[in-house]
Amino acid sequence: MAIIIKGSEIAKNIKQELKNEIDNILSNKNIIPGLATVLVGDDEASKVYVGAKEKMCRELGMRSERINLPADIPERELLVTIARLNEDPRIHGILVQLPLPPHIDETRILNAVVPVKDVDGFHPANLGKLMLGVPDFLPCTPQGIQELLIRAGIETDGAEVVVVGRSNIVGKPIANMLIQRQKKGANATVTVCHTGTRDLTFHTKRADILIVAAGRPKFITADMVKDGVVVIDVGVNRLETGLVGDVDFDSVKEKARAITPVPGGVGPMTIVMLMRNTVRAAKMHAGLPL
Ligand SMILES: NC(=O)c1ccc[n+]([C@@H]2O[C@H](COP(=O)([O-])OP(=O)(O)OC[C@H]3O[C@@H](n4cnc5c(N)ncnc54)[C@H](OP(=O)(O)O)[C@@H]3O)[C@@H](O)[C@H]2O)c1
Known part of the structure; x- marks a missing residue:
């Protein structure tokens, strides 16, 4: 039975940290x-x-x-x-x-x-810096995923990570972030899958950490993952029955070591990372150390 990585709780903690930082910027500058x-x-x-x-x-x-x-x-x-x-x-x-x-x-x-005001991190200059390993503003959803992994104590150093999806806002940036050399929240071996991937299950089954951003409801099923996998479900799909992720949560959680829920996983992290980027931009503007 998997540990549920509660993005909403982690986001709440980061929000409190940001509140303190914002108070400091106001009182100092x-x-x-x-x-x-x-x-x-x-x-x-x-x-x-x-x-x-x-x-x-x-x-x-x-x-x-x-x-x-x-x-x-x-x-x-x-x-x-x-x-x-x-x-x-x-x-x-x-x-x-x-x-x-x-x-x-x-x-x-x-x-x-x-x-310098691109807090979404979508400008080519910021995406280029991300790839070079000298980021200013990381895009919010990938930054939220990396932060979730770090704060949930998931070791990425040396891990086999499989990303399903190659969008410019999720798949490509998170893959680039996780291959960076730093051991905290990176230094992984990353495979990126998409619709041109010949045998998707071959790859997903190898993953120590599986990150899914395909936009397909309940697409990843238990037979596609190995025992003990960590699953980060980025998907947000609106069905008549409510919001569901790209992962079949109920079956996959029985095999996973840890898994994010939808809602309450990656979603709440994304918005907090936008706030963090804005605070970072204000500090850069004020000449404060980052
Ligand atoms: N929680 C959040 O804050 C947040 C933020 C952003 C996005 N999302 C959600 O995350 C999901 C993905 O978003 P996105 O913008 O990255 O999506 P996107 O631009 O639609 O890209 C989907 C990716 O998944 C791949 N894919 C789709 N079906 C596949 C299949 N059957 N096998 C293998 N790969 C497949 C596509 O491959 P091709 O490139 O070959 O087409 C594409 O690269 C959506 O549900 C979105 O709502 C959530």
Whole structure:
């Protein structure tokens, strides 16, 4: 029977640590870390995500500025908004909620955010630094996964890690982070699987740590893992019966040594890592040690 890695509990602890840091920045430098969230259109799920980010800013005593723009806004006007936020000294982090409407070039928008305020960690400069092992801002979900592994006491040094999924926001960055040389939360041997992988089960069965970000409900079943595996389920799939992950939790937990639940696993970590990146950006701005 597996240990359940409770992301919601771990996230709560990190939140308290951040609160202390934010209080320190305010008393030492008179700076309040500020996050701007940009929402284009009125996609319901995006509204919920942005609302949750604003709420957490408030809870932590951070400044938050929300910018709502109509779905048909021309791309150049969105670029003007980002340029304004890039210049605003009260804003340390800028988050453009994805997905953007189809007439807007997502890459062009993400590249317009100045890298020192790119708290999502999606700018090529930040992804390049991640790959080189000198990161400034790690993308939030992979950073949350790494932190979960560290805080749950899961040894990555020398481990066989298998990642299912190669997206730019989860699969590719987490694989790159885990192959870095540092022994804490990295130094693993990593295999990345995707739809071109010939025999997925061959790989998943070899994993000491299996990270699944495929966007397929209950896709990983007990016959695909070995006894004693650690499973990190990134998937968030909305079914009529509720939220489920990419892993068939009930059967896999019988074989796993440890496993994250959905909800309450990776999800709560992602948003806290966004706050951590914003605090980091404010400290960089203030010239404080990181
Ligand atoms: N908890 C959080 O905070 C959080 C954050 C981000 C995402 N998510 C969730 O995580 C999941 C993945 O998100 P994403 O943005 O990384 O997804 P994505 O962009 O849709 O990518 C899915 C990846 O999984 C691979 N894949 C899909 N079906 C597969 C199969 N049958 N066999 C092998 N590989 C397969 C795809 O391969 P190809 O590249 O070959 O198509 C792709 O690389 C989603 O459920 C999403 O909602 C959660």
